Amino acid sequence: MQIAVARLPGLEVDEHLEVTLDGTALEVDELASAHGGRIHRFTAHEGELAIRYEARIQGRAEASQEEPLDGSIYLRPSRYVDSDRLFGFAGGQFDLEREPVELAQDIARFVADRLEYVPGASAPTDGASDTLLAGAGVCRDYAHLVVALARAMQIPARLAAVYAPGCDPMDFHAVAEVLLDGRWTAIDATGLAPRVSLVRIATGRDAADTAFLDNHGGTMTLRSSVVTAIVDGALPVDDIAELVPIR
Numbered sequence: 001m002q003i004a005v006a007r008l009p010g011l012e013v014d015e016h017l018e019v020t021l022d023g024t025a026l027e028v029d030e031l032a033s034a035h036g037g038r039i040h041r042f043t044a045h046e047g048e049l050a051i052r053y054e055a056r057i058q059g060r061a062e063a064s065q066e067e068p069l070d071g072s073i074y075l076r077p078s079r080y081v082d083s084d085r086l087f088g089f090a091g092g093q094f095d096l097e098r099e100p101v102e103l104a105q106d107i108a109r110f111v112a113d114r115l116e117y118v119p120g121a122s123a124p125t126d127g128a129s130d131t132l133l134a135g136a137g138v139c140r141d142y143a144h145l146v147v148a149l150a151r152a153m154q155i156p157a158r159l160a161a162v163y164a165p166g167c168d169p170m171d172f173h174a175v176a177e178v179l180l181d182g183r184w185t186a187i188d189a190t191g192l193a194p195r196v197s198l199v200r201i202a203t204g205r206d207a208a209d210t211a212f213l214d215n216h217g218g219t220m221t222l223r224s225s226v227v228t229a230i231v232d233g234a235l236p237v238d239d240i241a242e243l244v245p246i247r
Helices: 087-093 100-114 128-134 139-152
Strands: 011-021 029-032 038-041 049-059 157-163 173-180 183-187 199-204
Antiparallel strands (some): 011 049, 029 038, 157 173
C-alpha cells in the first residue's frame, strides 16, 4: 500500500501506522519508493483486515527539482497515459509555438473545460484517450489526460497521489505535475483543492505507480475507506495563474 506521507527534506512527519487482521497486528515492511514515497508491504491470510494511518505534518518540503532521467522517463507513453495516440490531436488543438509554461496553462484550461467530474463515469482500466472521448471522469482521469497532452507536446509530465485538504468529495487525490524550467509544477484541472496545501504520498508515471492499495495474489474486497485531510487555520486560496509546486 502507498498511503504514508512522502519523506521529503523540510517536512517533519509525526505518524502512526497500524495494520491488523481480525484484531491482531501484522508485521509490515517499509520499502523506499521514488521521490520520497514509501511502500508498506505485508502478508495477510483470510479474515478482516483493518488499516489505520494518521500523520501530522509540519514545515514545507523543498520543491521537487529535475533529475537526470526525468526528461526521458516522463516523456514516454505509459499504462494509463497513451500520449502516443494523442500527438495528432494535441498538434491540432494547441499552438505548439507557445512557451511550455503557456502550453501547460492551456492544457489545464482545456481539460477543465472538456471534462465533467462524475464519480463512476470511468473504469479502472480507462486511460487518457478513453477519458478524452468520454468527456467525464474523476481526479485520476483528469490528471492522466493532462499528463498525456503534456507528453504529446514534449513537456515531461507525471502523476502525484496526494492528500488534499479542502477536496470535496474528500478522498485520496491525484494531480498532474509538469516539468517547467527545471522544476516540477502541480496542475489540478479538477480545481477541487488548493495546490498550496497538497501533501505528496506517491509519484510515478501514472496511477499504476501510485495506487494506494495493490494486491499480489488471492482476492480482496474493499468494504469501506475514510480519508480525512485538514490544515491548521484557514484553507489557502489557489491562484491558478501561479506556478505552484507540491510542498
